[in-house]
Structure formats: C-alpha cells, structure tokens
Amino acid sequence: MNPNHQRHAERAPCLAGFARMQGPALFVFYLLLVLLAGRRTVQAQTGPPSEYQLKAAFLYNFGKFVEWPANAFTNDAAPLVIGLFGGDPFHGDLERLVANQNIRGHPVIVRQISSLSDSKGCHILFVNTPEPIQAAKITNALGNASILTVTENIDHFTESAFMISFVMKDDKVRFEINNEAARSSGLKISGKLLALALKPAK
Amino acid sequence: MFMGLTALAGETAATTNNTDLAQLANMDISELMQLKVSILGPSQTISEAPAAISVVRQEDIKRSGAQNIPEALRLVPGMDVAQLDASQWAVSARGFNDVFANKLLVMQDGRSIYTPLFSGVFWDVQGTMMEDIDRIEVVRGPGATLWGANAVNGVINIITRSAADTQGLLVSGGGGNQERGFGGVRYGGVVNSNVFFRVYGTYENHDATVLADGSNANNSWQMARGGFRADWNPTDDNLLTFQGDGYAGWINQVFGTFNPLNPPTYTTSVQDDMTADGANALGRWTHTFSDTADFKLQGYYDYTGRDAAIFNEQRHTFDLNFQHEFALGDRNHVIWGLGYRLTSDTEVNNPTVSFNPASKTLNLFSAFAQDEIALVKDRLRLTLGSKFEHNDYTGLEVQPGARLSWTPTEHQTFWASISRAVRTPSRAEESITLMQSRQVAPNFFVPVTISGSGAFESEEEIAYEAGYRTEPFKRLSLDLAAFYNDYTDLRSLQQNPGNPTQFVLGNELRGDTYGVEASATWKVEDWWRVQPAYTLLHTDLRARPDGASPPDNTSVAYVEGSSPQNQFSIRSSMDLPHDVTFDLALRYVDKLPTYQVGSYFELNARLGWQITKNLEVALVGQNLLHDHHAEFGPSYINTQNGNKTEIPRSFYGTITWRF
Numbered sequence: 001m002n003p004n005h006q007r008h009a010e011r012a013p014c015l016a017g018f019a020r021m022q023g024p025a026l027f028v029f030y031l032l033l034v035l036l037a038g039r040r041t042v043q044a045q046t047g048p049p050s051e052y053q054l055k056a057a058f059l060y061n062f063g064k065f066v067e068w069p070a071n072a073f074t075n076d077a078a079p080l081v082i083g084l085f086g087g088d089p090f091h092g093d094l095e096r097l098v099a100n101q102n103i104r105g106h107p108v109i110v111r112q113i114s115s116l117s118d119s120k121g122c123h124i125l126f127v128n129t130p131e132p133i134q135a136a137k138i139t140n141a142l143g144n145a146s147i148l149t150v151t152e153n154i155d156h157f158t159e160s161a162f163m164i165s166f167v168m169k170d171d172k173v174r175f176e177i178n179n180e181a182a183r184s185s186g187l188k189i190s191g192k193l194l195a196l197a198l199k200p201a202k
Numbered sequence: 203m204f205m206g207l208t209a210l211a212g213e214t215a216a217t218t219n220n221t222d223l224a225q226l227a228n229m230d231i232s233e234l235m236q237l238k239v240s241i242l243g244p245s246q247t248i249s250e251a252p253a254a255i256s257v258v259r260q261e262d263i264k265r266s267g268a269q270n271i272p273e274a275l276r277l278v279p280g281m282d283v284a285q286l287d288a289s290q291w292a293v294s295a296r297g298f299n300d301v302f303a304n305k306l307l308v309m310q311d312g313r314s315i316y317t318p319l320f321s322g323v324f325w326d327v328q329g330t331m332m333e334d335i336d337r338i339e340v341v342r343g344p345g346a347t348l349w350g351a352n353a354v355n356g357v358i359n360i361i362t363r364s365a366a367d368t369q370g371l372l373v374s375g376g377g378g379n380q381e382r383g384f385g386g387v388r389y390g391g392v393v394n395s396n397v398f399f400r401v402y403g404t405y406e407n408h409d410a411t412v413l414a415d416g417s418n419a420n421n422s423w424q425m426a427r428g429g430f431r432a433d434w435n436p437t438d439d440n441l442l443t444f445q446g447d448g449y450a451g452w453i454n455q456v457f458g459t460f461n462p463l464n465p466p467t468y469t470t471s472v473q474d475d476m477t478a479d480g481a482n483a484l485g486r487w488t489h490t491f492s493d494t495a496d497f498k499l500q501g502y503y504d505y506t507g508r509d510a511a512i513f514n515e516q517r518h519t520f521d522l523n524f525q526h527e528f529a530l531g532d533r534n535h536v537i538w539g540l541g542y543r544l545t546s547d548t549e550v551n552n553p554t555v556s557f558n559p560a561s562k563t564l565n566l567f568s569a570f571a572q573d574e575i576a577l578v579k580d581r582l583r584l585t586l587g588s589k590f591e592h593n594d595y596t597g598l599e600v601q602p603g604a605r606l607s608w609t610p611t612e613h614q615t616f617w618a619s620i621s622r623a624v625r626t627p628s629r630a631e632e633s634i635t636l637m638q639s640r641q642v643a644p645n646f647f648v649p650v651t652i653s654g655s656g657a658f659e660s661e662e663e664i665a666y667e668a669g670y671r672t673e674p675f676k677r678l679s680l681d682l683a684a685f686y687n688d689y690t691d692l693r694s695l696q697q698n699p700g701n702p703t704q705f706v707l708g709n710e711l712r713g714d715t716y717g718v719e720a721s722a723t724w725k726v727e728d729w730w731r732v733q734p735a736y737t738l739l740h741t742d743l744r745a746r747p748d749g750a751s752p753p754d755n756t757s758v759a760y761v762e763g764s765s766p767q768n769q770f771s772i773r774s775s776m777d778l779p780h781d782v783t784f785d786l787a788l789r790y791v792d793k794l795p796t797y798q799v800g801s802y803f804e805l806n807a808r809l810g811w812q813i814t815k816n817l818e819v820a821l822v823g824q825n826l827l828h829d830h831h832a833e834f835g836p837s838y839i840n841t842q843n844g845n846k847t848e849i850p851r852s853f854y855g856t857i858t859w860r861f
Contacts, residue, residue: 049226050728051239057226058234065231097223156494170336170367171238171261196231199438 054173055166056094059126059150062164063103065193068123069186072146073106080106081121083113083147085138086128116141127151127162136160146186163187167198174198252585252607252617254280254342254669254683254719260335260363265775265785267808267822269332269381269406269854271360272325276789277773278340279721279735280683281356282765284791284834287847288411288421289326289453292764292834295342295356296685297715297741299765300837305625305661307345307353310360311445313484313502318545318564319515321352321628327451327478327506328360329427331386331402333372333858336363342719343685344665346601346623347572347587348537354623354663355687362445365390365398365433371861378854380824382407382422399432410454411847412830419847420473423453439490446483453478457511458840460554460637460649468639468649471843476510494535495528512839514550519543523568533579537587538571547629555839556635564629567592583607595627596660614672621667624660631658631693631707636838652695652705652838659709664688677725686716692743695757711757713743729777737769763795764837781812797835797846803827818858825851 049057063080073080080103082094098108113119116138125147127138139161142149152166163182167174177197182189226234249255256278268274272291276283282299284292294303304321307314310330316323338360345357368390375385384407390400403426410422429447436442453476461470484502491497504519523541530536546563549556572587588602603621610616636652669683692711698704721735741762771789778784785808793801805827810820825831830848 048238049222053223053226054234054237054239056223057229058231060227061231061234093223097227100224101227158492168239170363171259172235173237173239174235193231196235 051168051173052090053093053097055152056090056097058166058173058175059094059124060098060101060108062148062150062193063108063124065190066124066148066182067188067190069146072123076105078106079109080123082108082110083119083122083125084110084128085113085116085119085125088112089128119147120145122147124148124150142185144185148182148187163189164197169198249671250583250607250609250615252583252605252619252669253345254667254685256280256340256342256681256721258338258340260333260337263332263335263338265783265808265810266773266787267785267806267820267824269384270325271328271338274332274335274338275340275358276771276787278338278342279681279771280342280719280737281340282737282739282769284794285411285849286834286836287419287455287841288408289423289455290841291325293323293325294765295340296687296717297739297765298355298761299834301834302838304628305352305354306356306358307349307351308358308360309349311362311484312486312500313482313504314519314521314543316352317506317517318519318629319517319547320630321625324478324506324508326423326425326453327449327480329404329425329449330360330362330429330447331372331388331404333374333386334362334368334388334400334402336361336367342683343619343667344601344603344621344623344663347589347603347621348570349589351566351591351593351599351601351624351626351660354625354661362431364443365400365431368400368431369398372858374856374858376854376856377407378822378852380409380850380852381854382409396435397432399430401428401430403428412850413842413845414832414848416830419842420456421454421842421847423451425449425451441488441490443486443488444484446481448479448481450479451477455510456842457554458843459512459552460639462553462649465647466645467647469647469840469843472511474511476508478506478508480504480506491528495526497524497526499524512552512554514552515547517545517547519545530573533576535574535576536572537574539569541568542566543568554637557629557633558635559633562629562633564594566594581609583609591626593626595632595658599624599626599660613674614670616668616670618668619665621665623663623665625663626660627658630654632656638840648703650703650705653707655706655708658693658707659691661692661709662690679723681719681721683719684717686714688714689743690746692761694745710746711743711761712746713741713758715739715741731775733773733775735769735771737766739765739767739769741765760796764797766792766794766801768792783810783812784808785810791833794834797832799832799834799846802831802833804831816860820856820858821853822856823851823853825849827851 059082095110098110101108119125119142127149149162150164151162154160154162154165157165157176158178161181163178165176167176175197177189177194179189179194258274258277262277263274266277272283272293275281275293280295282294284299286292286301290301292299292301292303294306298305302320302322308316308323315328338358341357343356345353349357368388370390372388377383384405386402386404388400388402392398406425408423411419413419427447427449431445434442455474455476457472457474458469459472460468462468464470482502482504486498486500488498489496501522507516521543523539525537525539527537543566544563548561551557551560568589568591570587570589572585574583574585577584585605588600591599601623603619605617605619607615607617631654634654637649638652639647639649641647666686667683671681673679690712691709694708694710695705696708696710717739719737722733724732726732743758743762769791771787773787776784787806788803790803791801793799804825807823807826808820810818812818828851830850832846832848835846836844
C-alpha cells in the first residue's frame, strides 16, 4: 500500500474499508472492478455513437460511392488515402474505424495533412471547420486534383468548391453534395449517394 | 496492483470500442442515416448567438421525465418555474413571476399561445405528444426586435418534429400516484414521396395536490387532445405545412366567489368543475430561393374557451404573417416581415369577475426589419433591428435593439446588447372588474373592487445584457449571461383617495432588476454528463416619483418577493450498461416572501431501460425530498380559500413502443 492510499484512507471512511480488505474480500472487490470495467465496454458497444464516430463512418462510406479517374491510384492494391486537414476531430476513431477495411481492393488509410502541398496523394480530404477565407485558399490550392473534399457546417456551401458538407439534423448526420464541383475534378459520385443527400438550396 | 487493473480496464474499453467502430464501418449508408448521435457526445461548436439562448432537446425532455411543458422548462437555466396546484404553474424569467406572469412571449410551431386576456399563458391547456417535440428554444431577455410585444423578459418557442421525422406507430402510456394515468398514440405515414403526415391523440388524468396539512385540495383534472401535421414538398424549393390540434379539459378547482349577501367574509367557496377547450389550424408556405434566401407565409386560426364558476370566455384569433430573409452583398443578412392579428372575445360576466365591454375585437399590425452585419467575417457581428407594432390600446410601439457578438476563437463568444421592449396592455388591464374581500382586522372583511383602466399604458423596458460562452476544454462548456433591466410604467394598484375600497390599475411603479445566469455542461466520462446552473436575481422597485397618486404599498414588496433571488440546479445524466439510462436533477429555489414559501431543495430521478430497439420502459420519481412542499401561491384569483396547495412526492412508470 503506497503512502497516497494511506492518506486517502484517513480521509474517506469507505476507502479506509477497501484499504483494510484482504483475502477473499479483496478478491471479490477486484472481481467486481473487472466486471464493472467489462460492463462499461458493453455500454460502449450498444450506446449511440458520438457525432464524430458517426461522421467517421460516413466519411469511409463516401469512398464506396465515388469513382476516381484511373490515374488516381498507382495500382489496384494502392491505398485509398483519407487526409485530415486542420486537426483530427475524430480523435483517432477514423483510423480505428478503417483499420483492415478496403474499398474495391484498396486498403483505406488515414493521414494527417499539415500543409496543403502534402494533400496531393489523398483521395478524400476532410477539412475541419474551415473559415471562408481559408476555404477559398484550400480549394484554390487543390485546383482540379481528383480529391473528394468534405467539410461540415459551412456557409454558402454551393458557392464553395467543397463537394460534400455534413449537416446535423435532429441529432442525425446528413450531408449535402455539390456534384458540379466533384465533376469538374473528374470524380463520379454515384446516383445512390446523390439521392440520399439533402438537396442543396439553389 | 491498482495500476494493473486500471490498465486492464482501459484496454478492454479500447478493444471493444474497436468492434463498435467496426460495426459502424460495416453498416450500409442508409442504415447510418437512421442512427442518432449520443447527446452525451462531444459538444458542438459554441453558439454565436448574441443573446441568452438555451435549447432543450427531445432527448433532454425525455430523460428529465417531464410530462408537460412547464416541467420541461425547468431544464432551462434562468427560468423560474413554480407549480401552484395540480393544473396551474407560474413561469417567468428574470423576475415578475406570477400565475398571471405577463412578460414572456410563448409560441408553439409559430402560433402564439399566450392569451391577450392577461398577456400570460394558461399552462394547463398547452401541450402535445411530448415525444413529438423536437426542441424548446428559450431566449431569456427581450426578443422584441424580431417577435414583438410581450417578448420583454423572454421568448419560448416550442417546436415539434416534422411529419417525416415522426414516421411509424408510437404508443406510450403509464401511470403513478400523481400522474394517475396517461397515454398517447401517434401514427406517421407517407402519402407519396413528397407528402408526409402524422396524427396523434393523448389523454392525461392528474390527481389533486394537497393542502399544507396533507388533505386533498380537490383540484384533480383530465385533458384529452388530438392533432395532425402534414408536410408537402411539391418541388424542392417549396414546403407546405398544415397542422392543427384540438383539446378538451375537465379541471376541478376550489374558487372563492364574491357574495355580498354572505358577511362577514363576503365570500362563498365553490367547488368548481370547469371545462377548457380549444382548437387551432395552421398553414405555412416556405419558399427557398437559395441557401441564404427564403420567405415564409403563414396563417392560423385559434379558438380557446374556458367555462369556470368565476370566468367564462370564448376567444377567436386569426393571424397572418410574412417573413423574408436574404443575404445583401457579402456582409449583410436581412430579415424583414409583416404581420396582422385579430383577436375577438366574448366574456360572460359574474359577480366576481366581469368585463366592460363584455365583448371586444382587437387588431394588431406589425412590421419588423433586422440586419445582421458581419463587421469582421466570422469574428465580429452587429445585429440592428426594430419592430413596429400598432395596437388598439396604445397605438404605435417601436422596439429597437442592437446586438454585438465577438467570436475571437472557435471556442468562445462574447456578446452584448441594448434593447427596448414593451408589454402592451392586456384586455383585462383595460376592462376587468374584480370583486374581492380583504381582511382588515380579525373577523372584519371589507369588499373591495379592482378595476382595469382605459388609460393603462404599456410597460416599458430598456435592457442591457452581456454574455460569454466558452469551451475551455473538450469536455467542458460554460455559458454566462448578465443583465440589467430598467423598467418604467410598471403595473400598480392605485387606491382611490375618495374611496379606500376602490383600486384602479395604473402605471405608477418603476424599478430595475439585475442578475446573472451561469450554466455549465461537463462531460465527466463518455457515459456521464453533469450540468450545474445558477441564477441570481435582484429586483428593486419603487413608486414613480412623479406619480399622480401613491400606489398601494403592498405591490412593491409583492412583486419583489414573488421571484426567487437564488436558484441552483445540478443535473446528472448517465448512460449505463445494457441500454439503461439514469438521470438525477436536484434543484434549490430561494424563498418567496410574497407567498410565505420557504426556500427548498427538490430532487427528480429517472431510470430508463431501452429493452429492444422498439420498446422502452422508465421509472420516474418527482419531488422526492418532501412528502409535499409549496412552490407558489394564488394571486389575483382566490383559489383554495386563499391557501397555497402543496406538491406531493410522486412516482410513475411509462412504457413506450415504436413500430
């Protein structure tokens, strides 16, 4: 028992009780702790996902509905790269989600992008809550590269060159698609995804 | 050993989290679209609104166990909600609380639900299927620039879900000791891919509250309600909404009626079985020009009726309004609108409460314009606007406001505002006569009359507000608001110098209020959220120095002592294993000297279990800390022989199926 626990023991009677436990009592206590720890994980499994866990799943799913030009992949087994620019709001969940996943034979990997010049190898680029000025800069820097640009909560989405924007609606994740921007970058978005998208205002 | 266990627990969590994410990864996109995010999830970006705004969402309402709108409003920091008896609530913000509180504007789906009779809300008849409420938006402080008269100390907007979001069959029901039985059925369907609809019906049976000695206050009541909503998208840029509700309630109440033939009290106590009914229908056309421009055209008809021993009214209201918003250049966002409302009532007079004239039709014309200017894009915004209203009592009222918000970083917003708001005279203030008897010595009562006045003016407020919202850490957000309100021409009771038994309503009070509202959301763990809130309110009223005659001295202390100086609450929401949720809400409310209500703590708890995707059960305990406790007292209308009723500890269970 380290001195820290001693101090707690003096202050809090219930902890003092734990500190005095030994033999079978201690075993039962540890068993309870392990059970509780196990139970917490059950909760994680069945509880609703967080906003960004769900958005991560959408981001990965978008890859299944987009056709990149042939030259976007060096070969049939080359990775499909999802770039994250402006920080990682997914807190690593996107990496965990795409681990061992592949899209049409391309293993999916996630890469943090700190400078736009690094984004050239990306197939999907998620831009974390851009400011409008920054947004323009980003889309200019990407030019007509065949990168599916995704963002969220953006004003004037249709006027931006972003292709997909997440929108929260009644605690559900929805998205808008700017198909013109996608087409001009050589990307073909499937009709199924277009049909599921919120209709961007004219 | 301890370290080892912690590490083990952590690892297990991480591994299972992976399976969870893998499950998400393997879901079809249309399945993903059905998933709702946890409200305990990371908070969204801080609201940049330059006002003290709070939103109570469906999930919050459900997890609070609230069975009616006033209970749901207890979730809003800064709101003052007190239950007087089984069917009456006093609801206010920033002071001036009363069963007839008159400084809030309350709307449901764009329909005004406060009555022009006394500028307050009959809370007993307000409601809908609780499961179909999407959110309740509350702005504390004046919202007069956009919404108009009565938005003096706050705007409450109850918004129900769209028909598309309430599809399928939902059956819920339950009961307990206070909520004796309640049930609701809603069915949402599709006519074709452009037309969604829902219909619903509910029934509630509420037990009586008790008197201080624990005896039955004989004020149990029942309410039945039904309604529909249809949303039609004929084309992508047009949305037509039709909705309507009807209700009927049977409410027991003990009224003191004025009886000149019954000395010495001149009062006869009547056990009344009153009825309250209503119906409304609303249509709205929304046309979208672009993602920054649209217009709305809305019209509704609303009927309310009430037949009680001391009050009998039928009221018809027609309302038409138009709103247009668009971006002007790069930096301006303009909203403007026009409105017209006609309200017509018929009162049946009785010796206790009478109106002269007994029937009246009132017209209200309004116009507003507001421009939100981005001084520095996404950083500094100035909102300027004004509402112009013309009413039949005081003519033109101008209510301008200026609001500034500064968002130096993504995680914090400062805001400040100055605005003018008025509370226009109500029908009662112009034309009511109340006969009451006042005790002036032991066993000696004097009949008095309280009369409205055609000279009654609008109450006026200049409000200064400031606020700060921040998210200092990923798991913590804070919301602070402070206000100083300066009021003139507040309602007073003027004693007739020639006849001390006659009182006339006047505008001889003035004064100020100041206060602070602070709230926080702390996500302690992924599965545990804690939300403390604190409200400070100070009210300082005085007779107008230039007043023509001295006001009834009681009214200063009366109004000052009817709202709590301090309120504190803390809510805990837990997502436990096996789809069990557990919520606790502790509240402290300071004393109300006006009604001799002492300060109190109360506790509500809810344990919910989502057994399958379609079936949920819950156990709710309300006001758990006392057998019964008082929260408020009767004001202008004598109920329960002037006694307070007390709210008993209560329990109920619910079961909800969704198909």
